Amino acid sequence: MVEDSPEYLQKRAFYDSLLTIYGRKPVLEALEDLSLPVHKLHLARSNRRDHLIARMEQLATERQVEIAHWDRKGLSRISKNARQDQGVALDLALPHYGTAEAFLQQLPEKPCELLALDGITNPQNLGMIIRSACAGGMDGIILPKKGCAQMDPLVIKASTGTAFKMRLLRCEKLAPILAKFREQGARICGLSSHARDTLAGLDGRQPTVFVLGNETRGVSDDVAGQCTQLLRIPMQNGVESLNVAVTAALIGFRRQT
């Protein structure tokens, strides 16, 4: 296939939309959720065939989902987490899941608001950010592979099901993709407790990416270099910082509460 043929691009978009989850509980729950578009179930041949595995096979068969069997090494190449996959992985074909690059090429007409995560390493926080952003109506979350927690069972659990609803935009590193969003006319707002301007003072409706940094270290230098402005959330009682999922909620809900 030629690299820019429509057929190739379509296939690539499909594979970019795959989110591979692992672990017996998350996989079983996803198979039971008929609203989730399941692509393929992966099982290790070394699995003891207990009732959980039997139930997964039964659900996959009922849903006409392909089942692939692998040796332990093959499965760990798919789950990318041999220590925690428990011999089970599942590909979800989520229409909302893709790359930041692809999103940039089809920027929506209406001014969108995205979060971008920089150094969010705690899976619990990542899950709660997804939950807050989803409830607050953010249009997507840019999640770099470098320096951030990735979609694993802990994140999915902490997101209370919203991980499968939220538009997640993957990229390798954050700074270069933010540069591209800038070129497309988006403003890049870094949240920082040292900023002069406040979140509440932000007006106008233009595409906006809000960058959330690590709770201890804040936004990293190379990412701060891509920000068009820095914003703070004024805090009472000398409190210095908010939980990052709380910050995500205050951004998402700021127009309605």
Added chain:
Amino acid sequence: MVEDSPEYLQKRAFYDSLLTIYGRKPVLEALEDLSLPVHKLHLARSNRRDHLIARMEQLATERQVEIAHWDRKGLSRISKNARQDQGVALDLALPHYGTAEAFLQQLPEKPCELLALDGITNPQNLGMIIRSACAGGMDGIILPKKGCAQMDPLVIKASTGTAFKMRLLRCEKLAPILAKFREQGARICGLSSHARDTLAGLDGRQPTVFVLGNETRGVSDDVAGQCTQLLRIPMQNGVESLNVAVTAALIGFRRQT
């Protein structure tokens, strides 16, 4: 002493203001924080006198804080948590810490806004609620002994230091104290995803208690019976609930973001 003599009431107010924390790390950190009014250090005689214990004794001596030594049983009566106290407890005399009853008797002139917690059993969530409420400028948190997590090392850690700044109002059970707040003219607003009215629609400036229920079960029936109104926070994308600390933040920050 007579039960209603000024001397008795003063003493009682002092003892009500004591927050006893335990565990080596929290106690050492509190002793190192010169902004915290420390009342008394309690040590088990069975403690091995390692460098941490020596450092605590040194700090207490420098700060002219009384040190009491106890057998294991005596110490666990003070910490109320023999399994986690690690042979160490510390009384803090926090001017902001007291009972909901005492607060009711001296209601501030300006319309105050309080949180009341109903069935918040997760220490991580309790700590994050305190942090959010403190940063959002809430005037206090009503924390019942029944059915809620209590101030322990996990809570203090999750509060990132705000547990010592926030006004915490203890009570035995929540419903009876809410009834008294009602009698004093406060409105009692239960947060519920099934409510018709929204948080954003709440207006007027009168004393208000916002009741946060358990994330799974919501506000309990006897507490709901004391609510003068129920409020919801509208959510996008079919999300059904928010993390309770996120809800606390949206309440506290609703006037400024």
